[in-house]
Structure formats: C-alpha cells, structure tokens
Amino acid sequence: MIRQIAELSGTTQSGYAFVLPMSSGEPESAIERAKNDFYSVGVKKVTGFNFRSDSNLGASNDNIASELYLKMIDSLRNAKLIYIPGGVQSNFMSAIKNTAVAEAIHYAYQNGALISGTSAGAAVMSRLMITGNQLNPRPGNGYVTIAQNNMELEEGLGLLQDVIIDQHFIMRQRLNRLVSVAIEYPETLCIGIDESTAIIVDGDIATVAGESQVIVIKNQNGKKAILNGLLGAKNMELSVYLPGECFKLK
Structure with missing residues (x-):
C-alpha cells in the first residue's frame, strides 16, 4: 500500500x-x-x-x-x-x-x-468518526450487541462528508458496531475496511485496493426500530467489494 x-x-x-x-x-x-x-x-x-x-x-x-x-x-x-x-x-x-x-x-x-x-489514520478522514469506545459495553470482549446509543462518535477531519469509516474490519469482527452506526445514522454510508486494504477516493468514487475486502452498509430507507434498547431495521443494504472494484460515496 x-x-x-x-x-x-x-x-x-x-x-x-x-x-x-x-x-x-x-x-x-x-x-x-x-x-x-x-x-x-x-x-x-x-x-x-x-x-x-x-x-x-x-x-x-x-x-x-x-x-x-x-x-x-x-x-x-x-x-x-x-x-x-x-x-x-x-x-x-x-x-x-x-x-x-x-x-x-x-x-x-x-x-x-x-x-x-x-487504521486510526483512516478513521479520522470522515466528518463523524468512530472512536472504538462503547458507551454501554457488555461483559466480555468485542462488540456483542446491536444496541441503541452504544457506539461513541466524535468529530473527525471532515475530508469525507456523509461517510463513516471503520478499520481492521473483517479481521477484528466489527460488523455489529458498524451495523449499529448505520442504523442510527442513516444519512451516512458506513464503510468497513479490512486489514492490508484501502479505498482510493477520487471525487465521489471509491476504489478498493490491497489484499482483502471492503464492506459497505447503508440504512437506505432511514427507518429504525427500538425494543428494550435493541436496534432493528429492514432492508438495509450491505455490499462486499473486492480489490479493483468501485462504489459510489453518494
């Protein structure tokens, strides 16, 4: 890279x-x-x-x-x-x-x-940034819930608008946390980049480069359901892109 x-x-x-x-x-x-x-x-x-x-x-x-x-x-x-x-x-x-x-x-x-x-240098590119901290963590390791108000977001650099980037995505099994963010922030395109992998952004087009995949999640209808703190959403869009493939950021 x-x-x-x-x-x-x-x-x-x-x-x-x-x-x-x-x-x-x-x-x-x-x-x-x-x-x-x-x-x-x-x-x-x-x-x-x-x-x-x-x-x-x-x-x-x-x-x-x-x-x-x-x-x-x-x-x-x-x-x-x-x-x-x-x-x-x-x-x-x-x-x-x-x-x-x-x-x-x-x-x-x-x-x-x-x-x-x-890694962290990729996460800071977006306007809203995943910090990696859970506000309501459960016992044990990792991100074991898809729950309301759990993932901490802070202000990032803002070079990319309406996008949130997660990193080490497949290797560290971070799907739950990015799904949570996608449900709660439907205006954003949530991008999970695996290790030894990158996206190259040119205008509104991102191209996958490197050795692994990029996961893109969008709560396209903007709706969510909440039951006892658990998040739900219907017909979310999830795509898995391979090296050399492109997708639109908007």
Missing part, C-alpha cells in the same frame, strides 16, 4: 511527504517508521512533526519553538502527501481540533495533496 500511496501522490517524482504521528503512543518512532517505508519505495523527501507535544506547540514564550511551529505549519500546507499512521484516532483529533494544523490539512487537500492514513 505504501508504494501505491507514493505513486498516486507523485512524491516519487517531486514534492515531499509529511507524517503526522499524533495518533501514536510513540510518535517519534511512528515518524521514523513512515520515513523508512516511504524512502524504500522511492520517495525522495519525507518530514514529520508531532504537533501534540507541548514543547513543539509554539504556545510558550520560546521564540524558537514558535518559529519551528510556524515553519512546520507552512511545510504541512505545501506537502504533496500527508500521511497519518495508526494509533488512537481520538488522540489525533484532540491534538488538531480547531488549530492551524487542521486548517493546513484542509488547505493541502483542497490544493491537490493526497491525504492518506492507516
């Missing part, structure tokens, strides 16, 4: 990639791993910056820190490829929400940059 990201972005020919590691619990290591991955497929220039670090935020009286922050924001705005590694998506959004970082990502996107991410 890294090779395809690099080729699609054009960074094997010109420009540079910028790594945003704020989802990761080990951000500096995440930057170095991403650099090595991109260098290995021919990207000539890769930089990265942890905007979550208090010492880097430029909010202190340290003029050097402030200058570095502004320099990194400018670099982010002009990147040809922005890459968001995995980790915890809520950590990423809490670091950038209502900041110049978020504005810079949107500026780059609107000016033709490729914005890519793995």
Whole structure:
C-alpha cells in the first residue's frame, strides 16, 4: 500500500511527504517508521512533526519553538502527501481540533495533496468518526450487541462528508458496531475496511485496493426500530467489494 500511496501522490517524482504521528503512543518512532517505508519505495523527501507535544506547540514564550511551529505549519500546507499512521484516532483529533494544523490539512487537500492514513489514520478522514469506545459495553470482549446509543462518535477531519469509516474490519469482527452506526445514522454510508486494504477516493468514487475486502452498509430507507434498547431495521443494504472494484460515496 505504501508504494501505491507514493505513486498516486507523485512524491516519487517531486514534492515531499509529511507524517503526522499524533495518533501514536510513540510518535517519534511512528515518524521514523513512515520515513523508512516511504524512502524504500522511492520517495525522495519525507518530514514529520508531532504537533501534540507541548514543547513543539509554539504556545510558550520560546521564540524558537514558535518559529519551528510556524515553519512546520507552512511545510504541512505545501506537502504533496500527508500521511497519518495508526494509533488512537481520538488522540489525533484532540491534538488538531480547531488549530492551524487542521486548517493546513484542509488547505493541502483542497490544493491537490493526497491525504492518506492507516487504521486510526483512516478513521479520522470522515466528518463523524468512530472512536472504538462503547458507551454501554457488555461483559466480555468485542462488540456483542446491536444496541441503541452504544457506539461513541466524535468529530473527525471532515475530508469525507456523509461517510463513516471503520478499520481492521473483517479481521477484528466489527460488523455489529458498524451495523449499529448505520442504523442510527442513516444519512451516512458506513464503510468497513479490512486489514492490508484501502479505498482510493477520487471525487465521489471509491476504489478498493490491497489484499482483502471492503464492506459497505447503508440504512437506505432511514427507518429504525427500538425494543428494550435493541436496534432493528429492514432492508438495509450491505455490499462486499473486492480489490479493483468501485462504489459510489453518494
């Protein structure tokens, strides 16, 4: 997937990639791993910056820190490829929400940059984002119910509107949680991306790439039923797309 990201972005020919590691619990290591991955497929220039670090935020009286922050924001705005590694998506959004970082990502996107991410980095792309937390968890592991008001959603980057993305989908058996979200948010197209798999978005068309499948769920009639906290819906649409296949986002 890294090779395809690099080729699609054009960074094997010109420009540079910028790594945003704020989802990761080990951000500096995440930057170095991403650099090595991109260098290995021919990207000539890769930089990265942890905007979550208090010492880097430029909010202190340290003029050097402030200058570095502004320099990194400018670099982010002009990147040809922005890459968001995995980790915890809520950590990423809490670091950038209502900041110049978020504005810079949107500026780059609107000016033709490729914005890519793995795991948590994929989840943050949508306007509404699955955090992975359950508000009313049951005993045991995993997502064992299709229940009302259980899945926690937060604000994401909003690069994709009316779409919600889930990740590691088939491997980690996350169908219950995405069905729950699809029932409660019928205006959204719910997309479950499996491991070693991606969607490449061009306008309103998504193309599946990688080694596994993508599941797309839609509560197309917009209706739901609730009984003792359990969710129900009729005639929901569920499609399983293979690598190379395309589907519409709207």
